Amino acid sequence: MAPISIKTVLISESVDPRCRAILEENGIRVTEKQNMKKDDLMAEIKNYDGLVVRSATKVTADVIDAADNLKIIGRAGTGVDNVDVDAATKKGIIVMNTPSGNTISAAELTCALLMSLSRHVPQAAMSMKQGNWDRKKFMGAELYGKVLGIVGLGRIGKEVASRMQSFGMRTIGYDPITPPEVTASWGVEQMSLEQLWPLCDYITVHTPLIPSTVGLLNDKSFAKCKTGVKVVNCARGGIIDEDALLRALQTGQCGGAGLDVFVEEPPKNRSLIDHPNCISCPHLGASTQEAQARCGEDIALQIVDMVNGKKLVGAVNQSHCASDEASSGVCKVEVMSNGCSYKASGSVQGGVPVLLELSESVFRQPVSLTGNLLFFKASANPQLLSSVAGCLASEGVEIESFSAPADRTGDLWYCVGISSLLRDLGALKPLVKDAAQLTV
Numbered sequence: 114m115a116p117i118s119i120k121t122v123l124i125s126e127s128v129d130p131r132c133r134a135i136l137e138e139n140g141i142r143v144t145e146k147q148n149m150k151k152d153d154l155m156a157e158i159k160n161y162d163g164l165v166v167r168s169a170t171k172v173t174a175d176v177i178d179a180a181d182n183l184k185i186i187g188r189a190g191t192g193v194d195n196v197d198v199d200a201a202t203k204k205g206i207i208v209m210n211t212p213s214g215n216t217i218s219a220a221e222l223t224c225a226l227l228m229s230l231s232r233h234v235p236q237a238a239m240s241m242k243q244g245n246w247d248r249k250k251f252m253g254a255e256l257y258g259k260v261l262g263i264v265g266l267g268r269i270g271k272e273v274a275s276r277m278q279s280f281g282m283r284t285i286g287y288d289p290i291t292p293p294e295v296t297a298s299w300g301v302e303q304m305s306l307e308q309l310w311p312l313c314d315y316i317t318v319h320t321p322l323i324p325s326t327v328g329l330l331n332d333k334s335f336a337k338c339k340t341g342v343k344v345v346n347c348a349r350g351g352i353i354d355e356d357a358l359l360r361a362l363q364t365g366q367c368g369g370a371g372l373d374v375f376v377e378e379p380p381k382n383r384s385l386i387d388h389p390n391c392i393s394c395p396h397l398g399a400s401t402q403e404a405q406a407r408c409g410e411d412i413a414l415q416i417v418d419m420v421n422g423k424k425l426v427g428a429v430n431q432s433h434c435a436s437d438e439a440s441s442g443v444c445k446v447e448v449m450s451n452g453c454s455y456k457a458s459g460s461v462q463g464g465v466p467v468l469l470e471l472s473e474s475v476f477r478q479p480v481s482l483t484g485n486l487l488f489f490k491a492s493a494n495p496q497l498l499s500s501v502a503g504c505l506a507s508e509g510v511e512i513e514s515f516s517a518p519a520d521r522t523g524d525l526w527y528c529v530g531i532s533s534l535l536r537d538l539g540a541l542k543p544l545v546k547d548a549a550q551l552t553v
């Protein structure tokens with residue numbers, strides 16, 4: 114990829130000192146300014162090529178508009194919902210995150226809230242500090258044998274599942290993308306939300322906040338749950354509708370809530386937080402030394418790699434960056450293998466080589482040519498991805514991304530990013546017409 118010049122970076126939140134040290138070791142001037150008001154950020158941002166944030170800095174369209182020199186917004190963490198990614202993309206600014214650095218910490222906090230809900234630990238601790246010795250009031254229930262519904266079976270959902278299974282919980286879940294065969298291999302039975310709600314003693318959500326997840330748990334879904342269901346939100350405020358949750362806590366339909374995140378942070382409306390069956394934290398999921406060290410270091414190294422033209426890792430909008438000088442050049446190649454000819458056309462977007470077309474299959478989204486890739490040719494059918502995922506899972510290989518062709522008729526090429534190459538492509542033979550794998 115072409116090197117991108119970053120000489121100055123503003124860090125606008127408390128990010129691990131390793132971030133600053135790595136950037137400075139690589140000749141980048143770093144300024145740290147925390148708790149800036151929007152106007153101050155808009156005035157300050159003009160001076161920088163790069164911005165590093167966590168979740169508190171709201172990088173809105175007007176902030177981006179004011180950022181005359183900005184080329185990179187680095188999110189030392191997972192969620193990029195505090196960054197207007199569309200506005201950044203339109204201005205050719207790359208947005209990148211470090212999505213796995215805080216997975217374990219967020220999963221552990223989720224488990225801590227689940228355990229606290231079952232045994233009222235925070236309430237009992239408060240009561241002790243007030244001089245009480247109330248053994249009756251805090252009667253709890255075991256997690257053992259109870260059903261945990263996990264909505265969103267990505268990185269954190271998976272880690273929560275394995276930890277809570279060790280407590281003897283049955284884990285069920287729902288995810289529109291992660292195939293059931295894959296989650297079955299880590300002990301989570303998938304089903305529709307309609308089937309899931311009435312079965313759960315506990316529900317935890319681990320999705321991004323997107324239109325389809327806003328108010329996933331609302332008055333209607335609470336009504337379908339067991340009376341007294343307990344819920345945890347360590348993902349994003351609003352996935353559990355806050356007004357509906359308060360109503361459910363007041364009627365007892367919800368027996369307890371563990372919240373780490375809120376629609377408004379910090380929340381001005383305290384009625385949920387003040388409810389006796391609600392335990393809450395001030396967005397602490399990623400607040401561990403380990404997670405911060407990983408995220409701070411990862412984002413700095415990703416920026417340095419980009420500056421040095423080495424690779425672009427963690428970019429969430431690279432394929433659409435309008436200002437990428439190389440994005441318009443399409444390159445076509447023909448490869449002969451075992452007597453068959455494969456025609457491919459590709460390009461470079463945001464410094465990353467992408468595949469646009471493979472032998473008549475035009476991909477719906479450009480396929481980033483990075484990591485381990487498995488290409489397979491098959492005719493479209495609703496079971497295709499889940500059968501392939503199941504076959505890969507049985508070989509210990511996980512799907513990390515999926516690219517489908519725009520057309521759905523005839524035999525077409527699909528591409529999946531995979532955790533490691535398959536030992537033997539023959540395992541896929543019953544499912545597909547042709548297959549190839551490579552590491553880029």
Ligand SMILES: NC(=O)C1=CN([C@@H]2O[C@H](COP(=O)(O)OP(=O)(O)OC[C@H]3O[C@@H](n4cnc5c(N)ncnc54)[C@H](O)[C@@H]3O)[C@@H](O)[C@H]2O)C=CC1
Nearest residue numbers: 191192219265266267268269290319320321347348398399
């Ligand atoms: N409290 C905290 O400090 C932290 C919060 N987070 C948040 O946790 C959430 C999960 O993070 P990761 O597991 O890393 O993300 P991920 O991207 O690995 O997993 C999210 C999963 O949600 C699924 N999903 C999308 N729409 C869905 C829907 N309508 N219903 C059910 N599932 C759906 C996706 O298919 C994906 O598998 C994010 O919102 C992230 O911002 C992450 C780290 C720390």
Ligand SMILES: O=C(O)C(=O)COP(=O)(O)O
Nearest residue numbers: 167168169190191192399
């Ligand atoms: O990474 C995420 O998505 C988080 O929510 C963590 O946010 P934070 O970096 O602690 O402000």
